[in-house]
Amino acid sequence: MITGGVMSGLGKGITAASIGRLLMNKGYRVTAIKIDPYINIDAGLMSPFQHGEVFVLKDGGEVDLDLGNYERFLDIELTRDHNITTGKVYSIVIEKERRGEYLGKTVQIIPHITDEIKRRIRQVSRTGGCEICLVEVGGTVGDIESMPFLEALRQLKYEESGNIFLVHVTLAPSTIDGEQKTKPTQHSVKELRELGLQPDMIVVRCDEPLLPETKTKIAHFCDVPVDAVISGHNAKDIYEVPLQLEAEGLTRYLMKAMRLFPLEERRDWKEFVNKMESVNDKVTVAIVGKYTVGSQCAEPMEDAYLSIRESLKHAGIEVGVKIELLWIDAEELEHGLPDQILKYADGILVPGGFGARGTEGKTKAIQYARECKVPYLGICFGMQLAVIEFGRNVCGLEGANSEEFGPTPYPVIALLPEQEKIRQMGASMRLGNYPAHLKEGSLAKKIYHSNEIVERHRHRYEVNPPYIKLLEEKGLCFSGTNGELMEIAEITNHPFFFSSQFHPEMKSRPGRPSPPFLAFVEAMKKERDISI
Numbered sequence: 001m002i003t004g005g006v007m008s009g010l011g012k013g014i015t016a017a018s019i020g021r022l023l024m025n026k027g028y029r030v031t032a033i034k035i036d037p038y039i040n041i042d043a044g045l046m047s048p049f050q051h052g053e054v055f056v057l058k059d060g061g062e063v064d065l066d067l068g069n070y071e072r073f074l075d076i077e078l079t080r081d082h083n084i085t086t087g088k089v090y091s092i093v094i095e096k097e098r099r100g101e102y103l104g105k106t107v108q109i110i111p112h113i114t115d116e117i118k119r120r121i122r123q124v125s126r127t128g129g130c131e132i133c134l135v136e137v138g139g140t141v142g143d144i145e146s147m148p149f150l151e152a153l154r155q156l157k158y159e160e161s162g163n164i165f166l167v168h169v170t171l172a173p174s175t176i177d178g179e180q181k182t183k184p185t186q187h188s189v190k191e192l193r194e195l196g197l198q199p200d201m202i203v204v205r206c207d208e209p210l211l212p213e214t215k216t217k218i219a220h221f222c223d224v225p226v227d228a229v230i231s232g233h234n235a236k237d238i239y240e241v242p243l244q245l246e247a248e249g250l251t252r253y254l255m256k257a258m259r260l261f262p263l264e265e266r267r268d269w270k271e272f273v274n275k276m277e278s279v280n281d282k283v284t285v286a287i288v289g290k291y292t293v294g295s296q297c298a299e300p301m302e303d304a305y306l307s308i309r310e311s312l313k314h315a316g317i318e319v320g321v322k323i324e325l326l327w328i329d330a331e332e333l334e335h336g337l338p339d340q341i342l343k344y345a346d347g348i349l350v351p352g353g354f355g356a357r358g359t360e361g362k363t364k365a366i367q368y369a370r371e372c373k374v375p376y377l378g379i380c381f382g383m384q385l386a387v388i389e390f391g392r393n394v395c396g397l398e399g400a401n402s403e404e405f406g407p408t409p410y411p412v413i414a415l416l417p418e419q420e421k422i423r424q425m426g427a428s429m430r431l432g433n434y435p436a437h438l439k440e441g442s443l444a445k446k447i448y449h450s451n452e453i454v455e456r457h458r459h460r461y462e463v464n465p466p467y468i469k470l471l472e473e474k475g476l477c478f479s480g481t482n483g484e485l486m487e488i489a490e491i492t493n494h495p496f497f498f499s500s501q502f503h504p505e506m507k508s509r510p511g512r513p514s515p516p517f518l519a520f521v522e523a524m525k526k527e528r529d530i531s532i
């Protein structure tokens, strides 16, 4: 179990995922549950602006981005049951109450809500064949919303005595002269203990490694052995965190406490990190999005496009280049000159998105990429806009657009009857895994090395069948299809122009980059080398 104190945004999710990875490196099968104490049933309707991207799972679950970190660190595929929210727990309990399943009893937080929380945790950790299950509680200890969850964990720790290990993640801020302050950690552990939970280990986030005297002090005041106080100092990159925690003695302590023996010594993570550290070249990618503020701003809205950034990173490490990101505000492009704004980009990426704002700027960027032969990767909305741009500027369909933005003379992107079926099944979007068949001789086939692929989706609108013939005649190739649905649009007469209706970024892993991202980064490097 992983809880957090002092403040949010400490990197509790990364710490938890790293702990999982360390156990996996010793040969254990690890899975993870993220508890989000908010009332929302899932992250589907939450703004990426506030909460970071909505991560999509294979079963179509729309979840917190931490689940993406778990999938990347543990190289697993999770399902919606791995994200427990207050909304999910309460709605089940209320449904049961309405069905009379509580036999007239007063339905209360203890035991009914806590029982439902425990039931879900047990069910998920027992299925899927894992040996260790990480349970991360979002938010900070002391939040009103997380109380029922912490109470459930307290009961679980008692009921499953000896098989549960609680890691509390806190912060030791430094004063200007470098003194590490322990009071916030002390207070937060005190708060946890008031709820009946005693941490077995404390991971302390800090700028510089924890000093021995800071560790001793925390150990004394928080009643844990000094070996169980782990320095979680800043790392250069999130993928270095597991190795850093290992060097701190976390794995040794944890395994001893849980009576676990190493089953094997996997070295793939270390090899991946070594590869990452030896990268000495770079390419620049312009991400044209709506959530960015001001063009060429360093790293705005980092979390809104988290999986895309990670996928570019995985691909870059494989190719041996560091990825520099240029965040381009789509609205700024609407009024500016693309060749000025995009001139430093080795490649252009248009990510997923919803709504009309910024679309004209994105379309301009795509036109620039197509005409000036700059490598282009379009994801979901980035494919729909590529089709719109091609329809308008190559096929002469003036005013072509998506039905998403209202009536248009040429709805090249439209709501298909398929969507109605989805709605009848209770969902509002095509979500999760769907297959695509790849065309012989296409770029898609070349980069995936396969005839049939499965990728994750999250969208409503589709390429409109009546326009497919015209678009293809003029040179846009739909190289990936699923029956009537167009999954990939590419242009052959171009160094690299690839766009997909699905989200390949959800399946990219360290050491196993997503094929379109890998091919995109390779193309950028190649084109840049030619132009030098």
Ligand code: GLN
Residues within 6 Å of the ligand: 351, 352, 353, 354, 355, 379, 380, 381, 382, 384, 404, 458, 459, 460, 461, 462
């Ligand atoms: N807005 C588009 C749709 O609903 C694209 C969605 C996306 O990019 N995820 O089809």
